[in-house]
């Protein structure tokens with residue numbers, strides 16, 4: 471029996487047999503403004519509030535205050551779960567030595583959920599793509615050993631349209647999607663219908679998931695998957 475972790479995104483769990491695979495590493499990919507950061511925050515907030523699970527949010531883009539403010543109006547008040555969710559801000563281009571400090575933090579705080587936003591920015595200061603790929607490989611290996619479910623966001627160039635068989639890249643360096651257990655892509659525009667946004671589970675190990683894009687919305691309560699046919 472595969473243990474599942476609820477995503478905190480209404481309507482999403484049922485596309486993936488009940489949730490993410492516990493202790494797996496998920497690549498959350500999409501262009502800018504597609505909802506990756508909100509997704510990550512919802513995932514941690516939900517874990518803390520509804521399941522009493524601790525979370526670490528490693529941010530390379532927005533400050534802790536900025537992140538909290540982004541979702542404050544969506545019913546996610548991180549002050550309610552301040553003991554359970556730890557934000558770590560790491561300036562982009564700040565350090566090339568992030569693996570062991572991050573590992574220490576996770577070993578000390580023992581979160582069940584981890585979000586790294588973004589993996590792309592985390593490895594950017596490394597010298598070249600060889601080094602970046604090596605560190606991504608090491609990071610994913612470490613996360614898999616640490617008994618947490620980790621979402622790594624990946625910034626990809628915005629796409630013009632989307633269809634269920636659209637391919638394209640899911641990551642900056644081209645290896646992230648192979649190393650991660652799951653790949654979820656957020657899209658905007660293109661499929662029409664009820665929403666101009668969509669979410670697609672591209673791969674998820676041990677899971678019979680819905681494969682095509684499914685309409686989603688970002689609204690007053692954050693991200694939700696819309697009840698459409700899929």
Ligand SMILES: Nc1ncnc2c1ncn2[C@@H]1O[C@H](COP(=O)(O)OP(=O)(O)O)[C@@H](O)[C@H]1O
Nearest residue numbers: 500501502503504505506507508509688689690
């Ligand atoms: N209150 C809101 N209602 C509807 N959409 C919103 C709201 N707040 C943010 N958004 C949408 O979410 C986007 C930001 O999502 P974010 O998670 O920061 O994207 P990413 O991290 O992928 O760049 C905004 O560009 C906007 O389109």
Ligand SMILES: [Mg+2]
Nearest residue numbers: 506507531587
């Ligand atoms: Mg973001």
